[in-house]
Amino acid sequence: MIQLRQRREDEDLRKLDARCLGSLLARGSVLSHPSNKPKTHDRLPEPLRETQISNTDWDDLLDEFEEKSYLNTYRWRPGQDPYSQYAFNQRESERIGSNRALKDTRHHSCTSLHYDTTLPSTSIIITIHNEARSALLRTLRRSRVRGADAAEAEVLTFLESHCEVNKDWLPPLLHRVKEDSSRIASPVIDVINMDSFSYVAASSNLQGGFDWSLHFKWEQLSAEKRAKRLDPTEPIRTPVLPGGLFVINKSWFNHLGKYDTAMDIWGGENFELSFRVWMCGGSLELIPCSRVGHVFRKRHPYVFPDGSANTYIKNTRRTAEVWMDEYKIYYFSARPAARGKTYGDIRSRQELRKSLRCKSFQWYLDNIYPELIAPDKSSLTSGLIQQRHNCLRTQQADRKEAPMLTLALCNHTKTADQEWIYTHGQQIRQQHLCISVLTPLPAAQILLTPCNISDSRQRWQRAGTHLEHQLSHFCLDSEMALDGVESSRISEPMFVLPLRAVGSAPSAAAAVWRQYYWRNRFPATLSFSSFRPPCVLPWTPPCVLPWTHQLSTDPSRHLSLSADLMKSSDSETPTKRKRSLESGEGTQSVPKRSRETSKSRPARLHDAPAVPLSSRAKTELKRQWEDLSKSCVDETISSFDFSVMSYNILSQELLLGNPHLYKHCQPGVLEWRHRFPNLLKELERHTADIMCLQEVQEDHYQKQIKPSLEQLGYHCEYKRRTGHKLDGCMVAFRKSRFTLLSSHPVEFFRKGIPILDRDNVALIVRLKPVDAPGFEQNICVVTTHLLYNPRRGDIKLAQLALLLAEICHVARKDDGTIEPILLCGDFNSVPASPLYSFITGRKLKYAGMPIGKVSGQEESPRGQRILESPLWPTSLGISRLCQYECQANDPEVTKSNKALMSSSLEHALNLTSVYSHYLKESGRREITTCHLRTAITVDYIFYSPAQTDETNQTECSGAPHRGLQLLSRLTLVSEVELMEVNRLPNQHHSSDHLPLLARFRLHS
The missing domain is CATH 2.80.10.50 (Trefoil (Acidic Fibroblast Growth Factor, subunit A))
Structure with a gap:
């Protein structure tokens, strides 16, 4: 029998009731017939139907189920976020059938093993709460278990609702539990990609571990353990379970005290159970010949009444108080917030430990997890x-x-x-x-x-x-x-x-x-x-x-x-400390300021090669932060402050391919071994929360840039140019400030469309602020590098229109509004050019315009080829409003659409530039790129400015809201200052572009 229950009441979600938020106790499973399907796509039919199934082939029953009809009750709208409800790509999940074939990821030796035919029966317990049907169906189908009443099962098998079991996954687990009833057996957990739902094999040479904050992590087996493990099918003893996928004898589970039901929702229960099993006479094993795939999500798709962080702290503190003995001081050191957190009554769990005569946590560290070193x-x-x-x-x-x-x-x-x-x-x-x-x-x-x-x-x-x-x-x-x-x-x-x-x-x-x-x-x-x-x-x-x-x-x-x-x-003691100070011990002897003392400063990560101080004044630019914030701030409106950088870092391949542009550079300045430390130090110094980089060479990104930024706490997304180009665009953001909602690479190359035959790309990411309670506004960040060729303004316009259409598609919310946008990059167009005016002014009449004037890079463009209307064929599917539109395959419709592609372009995004493009004091032009041939502005940060409500009758009338407020920016310099430092690149600035930086306040 299988009981399918999905609880929706908040009170039911507050407690872990024998590991179930909603429960599915199963030896097989049944879903309601599609004729009873609900109107929405995310909830299971109500009222609950419990169906007794006996002597029935489970596969035949599921084959009769109209899965396609069941899943297609909902139509996806253009621009709708498939991650919003379940924190994985629901659209892709629904595209994949529940009976898809999975690659057998076990070691080949596993296929030669044979198991006892008298293995015990088991009840499968699957926890679900507002789970996507498509992911749940794949879990149910792959269980394929026949059985009777769950209460009669000898062994319990815990799974999760967004997993897929692989071939012959269950016998190896049951076999180990049958051999020793005090043993918990867990499968190797493969990875199901949350975006594409591809199934990726995980290493079998891992064990579960944790740090003193009780944060779970996978660890490689030590060299000693690997040397002893001659058989790849041999089970691995693990200090801690990875989560809720395991098999346990029911009597042993009850004897141990089941789960701590005073823990809330999710988090920490795997540590509590793992400590209890090891310290009270049991064991934990990972079974390499059992494989189960799991969708790893970056956020929880459900609500924690007390917040996820507070809930996790409460649960882990209960674990520390009961099981970690004197070592709990290290837990409190790693999680000071736990000191003042209420954690409920633990007397019953302490009495349970006494009655089971469990060992100490010191024994656990010495015998089970010696790799966990207690700090001094x-x-x-x-x-x-x-x-x-x-x-x-x-x-x-x-x-x-x-x-x-x-x-x-x-x-x-x-x-x-x-x-x-x-x-x-x-x-x-x-x-x-x-x-x-x-x-x-x-x-x-x-x-x-x-x-x-x-x-x-x-x-x-x-x-x-x-x-x-x-x-x-x-x-x-x-x-x-x-x-x-x-x-x-x-x-x-x-x-x-x-x-x-x-x-x-x-x-x-x-x-x-x-x-x-x-x-x-x-x-x-x-x-x-x-x-x-x-x-x-x-x-x-x-x-x-x-x-x-x-x-x-x-x-x-x-x-x-x-x-x-x-x-x-x-x-x-204070006396000993006084004596050491009087004798000079523990104090620092500081010489007078000199060049030697500056060189002996503490070394920092990725320090650049030493540069003589005498040359420093000649090659470094002075840039100041300019405050642009207004004194009036409405504190009743939620806001989130962050910083952004846009930087073309100059691909080494492009540098070597254009030596005539860099003849002014001193020897050694152009070598990557000099440039990379300088660039990385510059990125580290500015500490931007979001970095949009262009001309990032792929091999440098994979081997140096990405690992270095990840070490500094960044998450990186990258898109290489198409064709044979080696560089691309990337977005990096601090994981402590943002979480990634979705990533959308954009390729401008379109086969068969001459105006889109170049290999330029863009990258769009949607980010959600973290650690901002009650703040629900997301942000859409875009970086791009448009075509350089000054004489092909038609291609630049087409690339820009395609990018604007993609932004509208990605950033449009369900209510039709657009999320706040940051559009950063190298646009290869100067201020006041038609292309720049189109971005900020939303309209452009291009018919009859010389192609060479579109970007404004050349004052007297050669050739007078004129822009023709329409710029691109209707088969591209982009209207003159720079939005995607559906095209009917009808000659008359195509003809009318072509007529709509008039001699002008428009777009719906309200964008303005961070920079004014002229220096306030001198009136000179701001410069973002400078080499031997030119000094102009081609790099920009465009943003969606915050609106103001002049009807607000508060003391802060007219305060900004709903968008981005520019707080400050790092000033640029003129050509005069760049000539004084021998243009770019030079000894201290390792790109021919300058980084643009700004601080914003995101209003909800």
Whole structure:
């Protein structure tokens, strides 16, 4: 019998009831007949029908089921997002039949194994909640199990609703459980791609592992384990189960206490069960000859009443409190937010552990998971961070999503707002937030952001009694310290600053740094140099103050670690520390500022080859951040701030193919071994949340660029040009800020259409902000590189029209509106050109226009070939409004459509440029690319500007909403400045283009 139940009540979803949100207890399964199908495509028929099936061939029953009719009750609309409801490509899932053939991914030796014919019967339990029918059908069909009542089964088999079982998957699992009833057997989990639903084999040389935050991860078997495992079909002992796919003896499951039913929804139950099995006399195995495919999604398609993060923390804390003994301190170090999280009554689970006479967690580490190394206890520090008589604290401001960092009189009772944890990952944490420097420049304000262990902007190290930001090498400081006076103010902004020298006037210094702060927190004259002095060295800010070259001896100058308060469990005594300081131990001897000291600064990731300081002033451009934000902000409207970069990094192949453009360059500047570290350092320095790059060579992307950016916490998407071209476009975004909804590569080449015969491409990605509670707005990011040829404006227009049609198709929401758009790239067109005017003005009358004038790259274009109407054939399926349209295969319809393709083009996207294309002070033209032959603007960041509501009768009338608000931009330079640094590329700028950077606020 199979019982198919799908629960929809919220209360039913709050608890894990014997591993079921909705449950399907089965030896076989049945679905309602399509004549009873619902009106929507995502819900199973109601009321529930439970059908008894006995002595019936399960395959015959499913073959009689009208699957196609069942799935085709819903019509997909153009532009509808197939990922929105189930977090995988539902359209592709429905295209694939439930009986598709899968490749046998087992080792060939598995086919020669034979199993006992008297294997025990099993009940298959599948958890479902609002699951797509197509994915569920493939799960049910591949079970192929006959049986009786689930309550009578000797063995339980747990599966998930979006998986597909492979050939002969069940006998190997049942065989191992029959041999030892205290054993849990789990299949090797293959990967079903969430986009294409392709089935990919996973390695069988893996075991389940985790870190101290109780985050699951797959691990390669150690060399010792691989050497002992001579038979590839031999089961693998695993420290922890990967999730909900396993087989267990029912009596043993009941004896162990089933699942912890006080856990909510999802997350952490695999750790609790794994610890319990190993520590209470059982074992866990992965069976290489059993394969089950699983759709791995990037987000949950269902709602957590308390939020997914809080739910996961609650569940894992219950696990830590019951099973991890004294080692739970490392869990709390990795997840400080768990300290204040309620986790319910655990007395029954503790009594269960006692009654089962389970072993200690120390035994588990020694015998089952010796690979998990406990961090040195001395590296876990908690306490106050003190400056003079004040301590660093968090303060919750009105209508702010995240608290602010301020100073207040120290409270030595260690109140929660002044209590900090310095972790072994070099993070300074309070709950789930970490102290971060989003812009590693002097006077950059310190913020609290969600902790991310891979984010280098959150790492701090101890420099004597100071806290040094590891990425920028500046120290934590406050505005109060700059004034040189005590203050009872509690709203002092926090900065990172270089160590101040003795002799400079405090008031003058404070005035300078305040100027930095109020100018959008960026220095007014600081050049964007790759050189930053460590905070333990004196430093003279360029063009600001003639500071003396002596190290400050004032111990209260910077925020410091309170020696008596920030103490770990086995740290040295104050007396011992005093003696070591008096003898000079533990202090840093800092010489006077010299060229040698600057070279001996701490090494950082991907440092470029050393460049003499004498040449630095001649080859580096000074670019400033320009504040464009308005003072009026309506805080009742949800918003999300982020930064964007667009950068043509110059493909090495194109560089070598055009040597005449780079004859001005010094020897060695054009070599990739010099260019790559420079480019990577530039990307790392700007720390953009989204990066749109062009001319990215594929081999460099795969071997160097992608791995390096992933190490910095980015996710990368890439599209290579078609044909024989080796470069392409890419989008990288910080995983801590965004999650990928969908990716859409665009090829401009169309076979048989002469105007679209080039190999240029574009890439469109849809991103969703993360860690933004209640914020539902997504963003569509586009990068492209249009054709260069100045004399083929017709091709550029056709490529642009095709791209605009694709953007409308991808970004259009169900209500017909368009998501906010960022259109970045190299358009090979100058400002005020017809192509540029078409992007920003939405209309273009092109009939009779000389082709060479479309992009404006040549002031006197040779040849006067005229643009003809229509630009492209109607078979392309794109209207004059730059949107896709369905074309009927009828001569009269084709003739009328051709008439509609008049001499003008239009599009529906409201786009404006980040840059004004003329410098404010000098009036000179802004330049984005410069080599030996030219210096012009061809790179842009276009965006959907936020609307304003002038009818809003609040104190902030006219505040922006529904779109993107430009907050600031990194200024460009003129041709004069570029000539002074010997054009591009040069010793410090390794592309012939400049990066464009802007900060936006996304309004909901």
